[in-house]
Amino acid sequence: MAKIDYNKAIINFEKQATTRTNFSYDPLSNKSYDVSKIEESKKLYDAYGNGKDPLYVIGVTNNTTEEFNNYTKKAYLDLQNAKKTPLLGQWVSPVSGKRFKDVSYVDGDISEDEAIRLKTLFNQESALKVYSNGEWELI
Known part of the structure; x- marks a missing residue:
């Protein structure tokens, strides 16, 4: 699997962040996804989904500092x-209103129960469940 250097990924992420507020960035493909936009949510699913099962985005950091740091670098x-494939993201939680700059990854080969277990393991407020039609929910 190809790897993108963390520092290069951050530079490219920051370029995307000049025009976006809530999004996840894939350094490997250099693509960004804002799941609040159905067409981008579908693109995320098409990039990582298997065509039938839901796709889960699992956060591994709980970074509310609004800056990437040594903790996010280690997670990446x-x-x-x-x-x-690590994703870099920034968003405001619709649940708590907190602002995050986080590292996450996508997994389409797990059950919802496993996604919830991982969410808990990584001390996440929620995980994102994306369906093949682009609809999504927080679990």
């Missing part, structure tokens, strides 16, 4: 070492 590198 850990995901790469686990052969997962």
Whole structure:
């Protein structure tokens, strides 16, 4: 699996962030996804989904500092070492109103129960469940 250097990923993320507020960025493909826009949610699913099962976006950091830092760098590198594609994201939680700059990954090969377990393991407020039609929900 190809890897993108963390510092380069942050630079490219920041370029995307000049025109976006809530989004996830894939450094490997250099694409961004704002799931609040149905067409982008579908593109996220098309990029990572299997065509039938829901896709889960699992956050691994709980970073409310609004800056990427050593903690997010470690999470990014850990995901790469686990052969997962890390995503960089920023958003405001619709649940708590908190602002996040986080690292997450996409997994289409797990059940909802497993996504909830991982959400809890990583101390996340919620995980994102994306359907093939682009609809989504927080779980």
